[in-house]
Amino acid sequence: MRWFKLTLLLLLAGPALAAEGYIVGIGAEADSDDAMAASLSGELGVTKNTWLSAAVAKSSADLARGLTIDTVYADIGIDHWFDPIGFRLSAAYWGDSDILDSNDARGSLYWRNDKVTIAADYEFRDFSFNIFRDDLRPGQDFEFHANGAGLSARFALSDSVDLSLSGIDYDYSVNLRIDANSRIIEFLSVSRLSLINSLIDYRARASLGIKSGNQRWNLDLATWKGEVAGSRTNSTTLRFLTPLSNRSDIEFGLGFDDSDDYGTATIISVFVYFYG
Numbered sequence: 001m002r003w004f005k006l007t008l009l010l011l012l013a014g015p016a017l018a019a020e021g022y023i024v025g026i027g028a029e030a031d032s033d034d035a036m037a038a039s040l041s042g043e044l045g046v047t048k049n050t051w052l053s054a055a056v057a058k059s060s061a062d063l064a065r066g067l068t069i070d071t072v073y074a075d076i077g078i079d080h081w082f083d084p085i086g087f088r089l090s091a092a093y094w095g096d097s098d099i100l101d102s103n104d105a106r107g108s109l110y111w112r113n114d115k116v117t118i119a120a121d122y123e124f125r126d127f128s129f130n131i132f133r134d135d136l137r138p139g140q141d142f143e144f145h146a147n148g149a150g151l152s153a154r155f156a157l158s159d160s161v162d163l164s165l166s167g168i169d170y171d172y173s174v175n176l177r178i179d180a181n182s183r184i185i186e187f188l189s190v191s192r193l194s195l196i197n198s199l200i201d202y203r204a205r206a207s208l209g210i211k212s213g214n215q216r217w218n219l220d221l222a223t224w225k226g227e228v229a230g231s232r233t234n235s236t237t238l239r240f241l242t243p244l245s246n247r248s249d250i251e252f253g254l255g256f257d258d259s260d261d262y263g264t265a266t267i268i269s270v271f272v273y274f275y276g
Contacts, residue, residue: 020045027251027271031192033262035061039073049081053090071096077106086110088119094198102127102198108152115156121168123148144174164207170200176227192235192257192267201225216241220255231260237267249273 024042039057046052057073077090088108095101103126110119129142150168157163176199203224210217218239225232237255244250253269 020048020051022276023273025271025273027269029253029267029269031257031268032266033061035059035192049083049086051079053077053079069096069099075104081112084111084113086112097128098130100127100129100199117154119152121148121150121152121166123150123168123170125170144172144176146170146172160211162209164209165205167202167204169202170227172227192233192255192259192265199227201227201230214243226261229261233257233259233261239269244272247275249275 022042022044024040026040027038029037037057037059039055041055042053044052054076055074058070060068060070062068071094073092073094075090075092077088079088080086087110088106090106092104092106093101094104104123106121106123108119108121110117112118123146125146125148127144127146129144148168148170150166152164152166154162154164201224203222205220205222207218207220218237218241220235220237220239222235222237223232224235235255235257237253239251239253241249241251249272251269251271251273253267253271255267255269257265257267259265
């Protein structure tokens with residue numbers, strides 16, 4: 001849990017260290033299959049062009065045979081812009097150490113101006129999988145890794161409308177494709193909100209943002225394919241952001257998933273952001 005504690009410390013100490021401002025977000029999500037997730041995130045402006053970021057999250061989802069899976073996520077990162085070139089680097093811990101967890105490293109090299117941002121993204125994931133042979137015997141640890149490469153872009157179409165596009169494809173060191181009736185499926189295919197549901201072949205996303213005064217609407221469309229069973233999930237999410245005060249906003253989200261794994265699900269979320 002070292003990652004979790006280090007990230008939480010940075011989030012709590014960040015506002016006191018801010019030189020160029022900070023953003024702190026806290027929120028919760030729930031879906032129609034009784035999965036729940038909570039998260040805390042923050043960004044800290046060390047200088048005008050250098051920002052630190054951190055996030056922690058935890059989710060809980062019910063599985064078959066009365067089991068419950070609890071997963072945690074924590075990351076820390078840095079973003080520096082040299083104008084017009086910049087980079088982002090981050091490291092993360094993700095998963096449930098009793099089933100599947102991962103240590104991740106991510107990097108992005110980007111170019112941006114007032115209207116366009118284009119980035120090349122890379123991710124390395126080092127997994128440890130505890131495969132349960134039955135309920136009475138200890139599992140067998142199975143280690144593997146994945147390399148992900150992708151592109152992302154953001155376009156300011158006008159003063160009030162922007163479009164974001166992203167995609168990433170993963171190459172695994174082992175063949176994870178298994179029979180759809182395997183017991184492992186019970187642990188991976190539970191909900192969008194289960195942080196452990198992250199062994200994907202590829203992911204693509206498009207987001208349209210519309211600003212109206214101090215309020216903002218976001219429509220997100222996403223699709224991803226699971227690496228284990230080859231199943232596909234299509235997702236649509238609408239978000240609405242509005243001020244709470246002159247230094248805080250609240251965001252409401254409503255999403256819908258259509259998944260080969262867990263069927264259809266509705267997701268609701270509430271996040272509050274504080275600025276300084």
